[in-house]
Amino acid sequence: MPASQRERHPRPAGPVPGLGQAEATLVEHYPRLVRLAYLILPPRLGRHRRVLAAHGVVQSALPARPSPAKQGPVPVPGPRSEEAPALGWILRRVVGNALSYEHGAARWRRAVRPALPAVWGLRLTPRIGGAEELALEQQLATVPAAVRAAFVLRHLEGCTPDVAAELLAAAGAPDPAAALRDAERLGPRDGTRAGALLDSVEFDPCTVQARPTDLLRRRHWRRGGAAAALLVAVMLTVGQSARGPGAPDPTGRAAVAIPSVDAASLMRAPADAWQSSSRIDFTVWPARGALTGDRALLDRALRAWARPGPGVHVSAAPRTGTGPPAAAPQLLYAGRADDADVVLLYDGERVVRYAQTAGRPPELAFSRADNADVTTAAALVLTRTGRGTRFLLAPWVAESTTRDLLAPDTPARPLHTADDGVSDAVTPPGLGGPCSNWPALQLRSSERIAEKHAFLLTDLGGLSPVHLTYTPPPGGGAPARAPREATSAAALVSWAHTACALRSTAGGGVRAVNNWVFAQQQLPEGAGTAAWLCSRADTWNGPGRAVVRFQPPTTPAREPGTLIADARDTSYCSRFNQHILADTRWSSPSGAPYLLAAGSRAVTRISVTGQVRADVTGTTLAVKAAPDRSARLSASLSTGRTLGAVR
Structure with a gap:
C-alpha cells in the first residue's frame, strides 16, 4: 500500500475486520459514530465544518482492504462487550481520525483527496439545545481533543475507565490516563445527566438545519471568478510571450482570484x-x-x-x-x-x-x-482618543451612567448618549501608573428586556467592555448562590478592593469577571471577620483565570488583600468547579502566628497533617502554627469527595 494511503487511513491495533462485516456495522451504528466524531472534533472548525468532517471521518473508517480469512480476537476491547469486534475496530478508527484534527494533521490528508461529503450553497448545523448544552459545548471547547474523547467515551458510550484508556491508547492519544483525569472535571457531576446532555440534539450531526450561504456573495464570487480566470489566462499568455516558452515566472507566485465584496x-x-x-x-x-x-x-x-x-x-x-x-x-x-x-x-x-x-x-x-448576551452585547468601543473612550450602546440600554469603582459610596453620574447610541467620551481606567480611580459604565436595560436590570461594564482595552459580577458569601441553609450584577452596596465594596487588580487582565480578551466571596471567617482573638475571595476572569475563547485572596478586616481601601493563588487556564471558581479550599498564614493582633483555612459551602471538614495537625468540622479552620512548620491541608465535601488546597 502506498505511504500516502496508509497515512490517510491509519489502522488501529488488531486484525482488520471483514470488509462486508465492517460496512454492515458502520451503517447500523452510523448515527452513534457520527455523534462521537462530532464531539471529538475541534469546535474551532465551526458547526457547519464539524458536521461535514464528522460524516467524513466515519465514512472513511472502512478498512482499506479485506481482512484475512482467519483472525484472532481484537486485543483492545470495544465500548460494550456484547457487540461485534468489528464495532470496536471501527470505533477506534473513528476516534483516532477525529483526534488527528486537533493539530491540523487531517488538513494534509484532505489535500491528498477531498473528503466527502461535500456541500455547496448550504450551511448545515445541528439544532440548538438549551442553556446546559450550550454551557457544556463551551466547556468542551476549552480542553484538548483527547479529553473530549475521554469524556464522551465515559458518559456517552458508557465505557469503564480501563476500557476508555485502552481505546484512547489504541486511537493514538498521548496520555490516556491524564485525559481521563481531566475529563472527570467536565460537565455535571451526575454522570447520567452528562450522558443525557451529550445525547441531545445540540450534538446530533445527523439531525441538522439547512440554511443558504450568502446568495448575493455567491453571485459576486461566480462573476469575480470568471473575470479572474480570464485575467489569469491573459496574464499567462502575455507573460509566456514575454519570457519565451518554458521560462519560469520570476515572482514565483501563482495568480489568485480575490472574491469581490459589496x-x-x-x-x-x-x-x-x-x-x-x-x-x-x-x-x-x-x-x-x-x-x-x-x-x-x-x-x-x-x-x-x-x-x-x-x-x-x-x-x-x-x-x-x-x-x-x-x-x-x-x-x-x-x-x-x-x-x-x-x-x-x-x-x-x-x-x-x-x-x-x-x-x-x-x-x-x-x-x-x-x-x-444582554450584558456582554450592551456596548462596543467606538473610538479611543486623548479625550477618552466613546461607546456605542445597545438599543435596549435605557439609562447610562458612570461611576468610580474605587469610590463605592459615590453615586453614579449620568452619561449623555446621542440618539444614535453614541456616548460622550468616558475617561478610561488607568492601566499603568498610580491606580487612583477606576471609571466604569453602569447601564440599565429597558423594561422590555428586564425590569430594574442594572449592570456594570469596564473598559480593559478590547472592543467589548468587560461585564463585572459579584457572588455573595454563602447564607445559612440557602441554596448555592449564583453570580449577580455588581450594583449592590456589598458588591461595590468588594470591587473597590479588587478593581485595580483588573490591570493584569487587560488586553487578554476577557469577557466577564466575577468576585466570589466563597467563605467568611471569624478571626481568633476577636480580630473581626475576614473574607475569602476568588476573582474569576472568563475569556471569550474559553480559558479562565482564578485569583484567590484573603481579605482580613484590616485590608486597606483599594487594596485586594493577600494573594493565595493565581491559576491560569483553569475551571476553578466557575459553575463547573464550585468547590475550593484555601489557606494562609496570619498574625493576630497579639502577634501570635496562625494557620487559617477556609472552604466553599460544600466543605464539611478540614484536616491538617504534617508538622501541624488539626481536624475541624465546618468550612473554616484556625490553628496556632509557627511560620516554619509545614502543613498539608485537605477537605471533605458533602458529596464524599476529598479536596486539596488550591495553589
Whole structure:
C-alpha cells in the first residue's frame, strides 16, 4: 500500500475486520459514530465544518482492504462487550481520525483527496439545545481533543475507565490516563445527566438545519471568478510571450482570484427587532450612524477586511481570527466620531471595527463576540482618543451612567448618549501608573428586556467592555448562590478592593469577571471577620483565570488583600468547579502566628497533617502554627469527595 494511503487511513491495533462485516456495522451504528466524531472534533472548525468532517471521518473508517480469512480476537476491547469486534475496530478508527484534527494533521490528508461529503450553497448545523448544552459545548471547547474523547467515551458510550484508556491508547492519544483525569472535571457531576446532555440534539450531526450561504456573495464570487480566470489566462499568455516558452515566472507566485465584496450584501436588522426577539445580542442591533448609506466607506471597510493591505494596521484579541467573513456580515454602525470614519461589523462570531482618520493608516480591529448576551452585547468601543473612550450602546440600554469603582459610596453620574447610541467620551481606567480611580459604565436595560436590570461594564482595552459580577458569601441553609450584577452596596465594596487588580487582565480578551466571596471567617482573638475571595476572569475563547485572596478586616481601601493563588487556564471558581479550599498564614493582633483555612459551602471538614495537625468540622479552620512548620491541608465535601488546597 502506498505511504500516502496508509497515512490517510491509519489502522488501529488488531486484525482488520471483514470488509462486508465492517460496512454492515458502520451503517447500523452510523448515527452513534457520527455523534462521537462530532464531539471529538475541534469546535474551532465551526458547526457547519464539524458536521461535514464528522460524516467524513466515519465514512472513511472502512478498512482499506479485506481482512484475512482467519483472525484472532481484537486485543483492545470495544465500548460494550456484547457487540461485534468489528464495532470496536471501527470505533477506534473513528476516534483516532477525529483526534488527528486537533493539530491540523487531517488538513494534509484532505489535500491528498477531498473528503466527502461535500456541500455547496448550504450551511448545515445541528439544532440548538438549551442553556446546559450550550454551557457544556463551551466547556468542551476549552480542553484538548483527547479529553473530549475521554469524556464522551465515559458518559456517552458508557465505557469503564480501563476500557476508555485502552481505546484512547489504541486511537493514538498521548496520555490516556491524564485525559481521563481531566475529563472527570467536565460537565455535571451526575454522570447520567452528562450522558443525557451529550445525547441531545445540540450534538446530533445527523439531525441538522439547512440554511443558504450568502446568495448575493455567491453571485459576486461566480462573476469575480470568471473575470479572474480570464485575467489569469491573459496574464499567462502575455507573460509566456514575454519570457519565451518554458521560462519560469520570476515572482514565483501563482495568480489568485480575490472574491469581490459589496456593501449591498450587508445585513441590517430592523430598528425594533430587539423588542420582539428572544435572542438579545448583536444580531438585533440596528445599523446606526450618519454614514450607513455611504457605499464608498462601507466598500473600503469590506475590502480591508477581505484583504488588508500593508497600509492597514490590524489588531485582534487573543485567539481571534482575522480572516474574511464566511457570509455577509451585519452592519452595526457607520458614522464619524472624533474625526474618524468608523464602521462596526458583525459576522456572527466576531465584531470588527474599521476606522480611518485623515493622515493616518486605516485600522482594523477584531474581537470575539459569539454567545454574547444582554450584558456582554450592551456596548462596543467606538473610538479611543486623548479625550477618552466613546461607546456605542445597545438599543435596549435605557439609562447610562458612570461611576468610580474605587469610590463605592459615590453615586453614579449620568452619561449623555446621542440618539444614535453614541456616548460622550468616558475617561478610561488607568492601566499603568498610580491606580487612583477606576471609571466604569453602569447601564440599565429597558423594561422590555428586564425590569430594574442594572449592570456594570469596564473598559480593559478590547472592543467589548468587560461585564463585572459579584457572588455573595454563602447564607445559612440557602441554596448555592449564583453570580449577580455588581450594583449592590456589598458588591461595590468588594470591587473597590479588587478593581485595580483588573490591570493584569487587560488586553487578554476577557469577557466577564466575577468576585466570589466563597467563605467568611471569624478571626481568633476577636480580630473581626475576614473574607475569602476568588476573582474569576472568563475569556471569550474559553480559558479562565482564578485569583484567590484573603481579605482580613484590616485590608486597606483599594487594596485586594493577600494573594493565595493565581491559576491560569483553569475551571476553578466557575459553575463547573464550585468547590475550593484555601489557606494562609496570619498574625493576630497579639502577634501570635496562625494557620487559617477556609472552604466553599460544600466543605464539611478540614484536616491538617504534617508538622501541624488539626481536624475541624465546618468550612473554616484556625490553628496556632509557627511560620516554619509545614502543613498539608485537605477537605471533605458533602458529596464524599476529598479536596486539596488550591495553589
